Amino acid sequence: MPTTTMWTTVCSDMAREDSQLIMENMKVFIAVKSQLVPCVVCALTKPHKMRYQLLKCSSETCKEAAPYDECLWKGKVLTCQGLNRVTIMETGAHETL
Numbered sequence: 001m002p003t004t005t006m007w008t009t010v011c012s013d014m015a016r017e018d019s020q021l022i023m024e025n026m027k028v029f030i031a032v033k034s035q036l037v038p039c040v041v042c043a044l045t046k047p048h049k050m051r052y053q054l055l056k057c058s059s060e061t062c063k064e065a066a067p068y069d070e071c072l073w074k075g076k077v078l079t080c081q082g083l084n085r086v087t088i089m090e091t092g093a094h095e096t097l
């Protein structure tokens with residue numbers, strides 16, 4: 001049976017430019033999944049898409065702290081293509097501060 005991931009919202013309904021500032025201050029990550037899906041984050045009634053990105057930690061400090069274990073941090077970025085608004089979520093914790 002699949003487990004449910006508990007996501008913590010970092011920011012919600014933020015302008016893309018402002019969300020870039022938040023993402024620049026995050027530890028190094030890679031996008032392991034990026035696809036267009038029907039939008040579920042805004043109130044537009046007209047059907048449109050959102051970009052769904054799943055992020056994974058790729059920080060060298062986390063790799064050095066636990067060389068044989070994967071960092072548990074994961075991020076999710078949902079970008080509404082209609083309004084250009086961004087929601088960022090995360091789960092888990094980094095191996096290092």
